[in-house]
Amino acid sequence: MIEKVLKQCVGIDCSKDELVVCFGFMNSEFTIVHKALDVFPNDSKGLKKLLKWTEKLKDPAIPIVFVVEATGVYHENLAYFLVDEKQTVSVVLPNKINHFAQTLELKTVTDRVASKTIATFGLEKKLDAWVKPSPLFAHMKQLTREREQLKEERTVCQNQLHAEQHAAFPISSSIKRMQKRIKMLNEQIAEIEEEIKIILDENLWLKEKIDNLCTIPGVGLITAVTVVAETDGFNLIRNGKQLTSYAGFDVVDKSSGTSVRKKPRISKKGNKHLRKAMYFPAITNVKYDKQYQNLYHRIEAKSGIKMKGYTAIQRKLLLLMHALWKKNECYDPNYLTKKSNQFKLLEQPILTALTELDQVCS
16 A cells, blocks of 8 residues: 655755755654665765655655755755755754754764654754845855954954063064054955945945945944845845844743743844844944933843843844835834824824714713
């Protein structure tokens, strides 16, 4: 008797040189069956072989999803190839796979076992399809991340230079080399910033949207470009809750009975580049924007922790940038005041009608 297939999935464990693949399906009794395992090279020939291998095993009448574990950059060629071949792909973070594997009580951890786990995860969970990012935003993301790395290198060099200059026996030749290195890093940072400006000048629709984001006090050009690039132009962001979770600003609260009472904190299980980009804008915004200044002081007074206030402002600013991007509007500091006044105007006719109704009833 041929088993009826309800759902089928290909779990792929990626590494630099090879792809360990497991084909699995869920039958009519909701039992997961791992039908086949194989290994393919992580190159163009290996990707084509993987697709042919899958075509032989799958049931043509049932949709199939390829579940890929995000492994640095080694999964990217595979994901792009499969999407170009009109296949449904889900890219899953390693921590999700690891937490799921713990529920299976696995005693052996190998690449083959990992591919089986990924296939099982894909069959048991409902996953979002991965969408290929825009080449424009991917280019900008690469530039902003490179700039961030160069700034970190410059900070290290500046600290080393400061230490060498204040040593008991400073070496002039070492100081000169460090100064040259810092100068070179400054030039490269300026070069990247100029390249970003050229990209914006070539895409006026994007420049207009970025300029709108820069009207928020504290948000500069690099901050706006970083946020837009890291979120792929907010393409996959459906709501504010998803955005805060993606950035790692979602609140984790652990409490159980009377013994477990941990302080609420942000998860930080998200895009660290977004959180880093929002840090200095939040500090600047608190100085110049009264609306967010009041929120900061209220949280600081309640908790006694300044960083809690700044974190709340970071989250608020990120949500504000999302809203302005979607609406293609500039920042209006009096927006909330105008909105409350509109509600008051709407309430007046309602109150009048209710008064007239009371008179009729009496």
